[in-house]
Amino acid sequence: MINNDLLRDLAEDKVVLFLGAGVSASSLIDDRPAFKGWPEFLAGAAESRESALRDQVKRLIGAKDYLLACQLLQDSYEHEWQELITAEYGKVAQPSRLHDSTISLKQRLVVTTNFDKLLETAWANSISAGARSFKVISAVEEGVFRCLKDYDTPYLIKIHGSVDDTSSMVFSRSEYIKLAFANTRYSNFIDALLLNYTILFIGFSMEDPAISALMELYAFNYPGARPHYIMAPQGGGSNIAEINKRLRKLSMIEYDPVNNHEELPVMIAAMANAAKSKKREILAARILAAA
Template identity: 25%
Template sequence: MWPDSLVRELVEKRCIIHLGSGISSQSTNENGDRLPSWHDLLDYLKEKTLTEANDIQLVNEFLEHKKFLDAGEVIRTKGSDAEYNAKIREVFIESGFKPSASHEVIVNIAPKIISTTNFDTLMESSLIDNSGNDSFTQFDHTRDGLLDAIRSPGTILVKMHGCAKHSSQTILSRSDYFKLRKKHRQFFELTSSLYKVNTVLFIGCGIEDPDINLLLENNNIETDSSNPSYALVGSRSYAYKIRESIRSQYNIQVISYEQESDNDHTKFSEKLCELADKVDEVRAKHGTVA
């Protein structure tokens, strides 16, 4: 069940919806392909950017043990920057992926702020398809004006770790993160504050994914608050298995959708639609915040 308190936060636009790689995996291109998992992306980048056998073997060892941030570190520090930039664009921009029904549901829920650590442009495309190019303002660490936009009534899309359109500015490793945090300090301090003072609903986020690791490690979600943030995860996921630890460590309450197997996400969109229906019901009864 979706908590009434979360629904109210969404209706009153006090909840940030954060999108992880799981929502992008709902999308396909005309060939029926899906975007790669973090493991598969890092494995692909390893093959395309690294030339030294020792580096390749090290990445293989990190991938085997699901140490994805460490694998990304080797790729970014030892690999070809030119190949990295080209392959990020190839995977996320040039492969023709289209927004999924889940992206449309997020648009219809209409939060004030949508944030994502995804490199793809699927959320942007869905917002444009729904309401046009002027329906939202997009920010990442390279663009100023986020604070002014927060004070305005419009929808905001925050690309926390950059966009594949500007692949050299994407964040894949800890060194990427701290290098860009030092250069764009105001952006990262502001986004950290947003995560601390707002309820956050994490959708499609694996707790072991490198982007979420970085986000949780470096943004101070308020752990002593009586009002939790929330995460939608599969009932067979690693995050669900350690849900009590997640609640105590990050003050994030896990909400699950049913899975028949580890790779079964057929109920994901259905669970999101249930949330959208509850939001619509409260809006119809009590009105909405502009």
Template identity: 25%
Template sequence: MTDWPAALVAELAARRCVLVVGSGLSATSTNATGLCPPTWSGLIKALATAASTPEAKHRLDELIDAGNYPGAAEELRACADRQSLALEFRRLLLDPKFEPSQAHRDLMSIDQNVVISLNYDKIYDNLCVSLAGDDYMVISNNDAAAFARAIRGPARIILKMHGSVDDADSAVFSSSDYHSLRSAREQLFKVLNALFLTRTVLFIGCGFNGDPDVEYILTESGLAVKDGFPHYALIPDTKEDTTAFEAARTKGLNISYIKYPAPLLATGGRDHSAFAQMLADLKNSVLSQREVDV
């Protein structure tokens, strides 16, 4: 399995990193019945039931069948009934009562001052608040002033970049949502630009294969600093994804990819169990480095 770069471990040990976490982290959770949260594409599929008309549902199904999840998300935002969408968000992400996994706990132990969550669920947020209380602040994507103030304070910050399950109207998942967020939250992105230009960023559980949340945050937040030290992303080592990852690199995003094995399963899909092991290894390396640095 791939080793973690010493430079990244040193930055994490000194708490000089920003963590960006996506649905791959949430996918390590289960509830009492063994159900896992949906990935972003799985969420779009499930939310298609909120379409307001049979015609809209048919259009959504065609987009999903073609693998055009960004297009399906845009269609969903245009055609879905708001109340139905809110109820589906709750049914899919809140009602199952997902429990934090060991990967969530390891991430908390890595202990960085700023975590940007692209997830709508509250699994990581609730874990941190339940264990550390006022040491953590969970900040909405519509409260840029609070985010700017908190950056200078002592609390650990979890920024809900794409909204939260308990406020479906704040959820950002279509292209128009992203652009609206950018235009309406200029101050928020000024703070993010400063963070991404001055700190090392580690992406965990984020897709680089057309997932619009990651594409948006990379291209719109000033992450592409060609001559600076690299940022990092933990990604599955899959042949079909390599082209997309390398294409992202050629855009000048300055990301160093740390790959974990993700072999094909006989039932379809991939085995991502190595993801959690990689996070456990990173936690151990960071904590060991902190002992040396004391």
């Protein structure tokens, strides 16, 4: 059962779709993920390093300190690092059912931490000839705030940068500090989204330290505000759900993760159809009220 408040917000285009690495991971090449996740990418990059650094990186990956592991590797590779990233995340791949179902929600603002170009491809594929296209913003700079009131234009905002502009990418600890933690525009922008829209997280684990901290500040500063939502696999535990609800004002919409999360795009497609019906219902009610 879809939450009625979320359904109405979808129907009125008041939802920000916030997409994480799980969305990119759903795209396949030869039945394997098109792009490596952070742990696999970092472990692979460490293989050609000297043994002490390799072991150090593996320990950090085991502790899920990916930012520090990435920083050590970036410092080791120096100028070759950008080529390594581009070789992995710049590959040509096709969007998955999850990409397509997410775009079918037809929301004006899509935010992602992913570097790849799959969302651009999926969104472009969904647009009819002659229809208004979307704008892509690949850095949280001053101009990003225009999207909040540019109501006629859809936006894809890649808050951690894009593979076609490696200087914009937030991948290591130093980049994260510079472009996220120390960037007041970053926190102000996320706070503006939290206050003015309903956010639906898809393929996002809430392990991102900046985003989770901003969610917790939001919940602390605005205890009476409405919640946001996250699509989450079953089995996370009721205590995790309670923490998300209490400390982050984040309601979990659970799905069965079996068979490579195949239920998730089905649920989202159903949500899109329900939102379409709700939109027709709202328009009919407004026409009757105006008559």
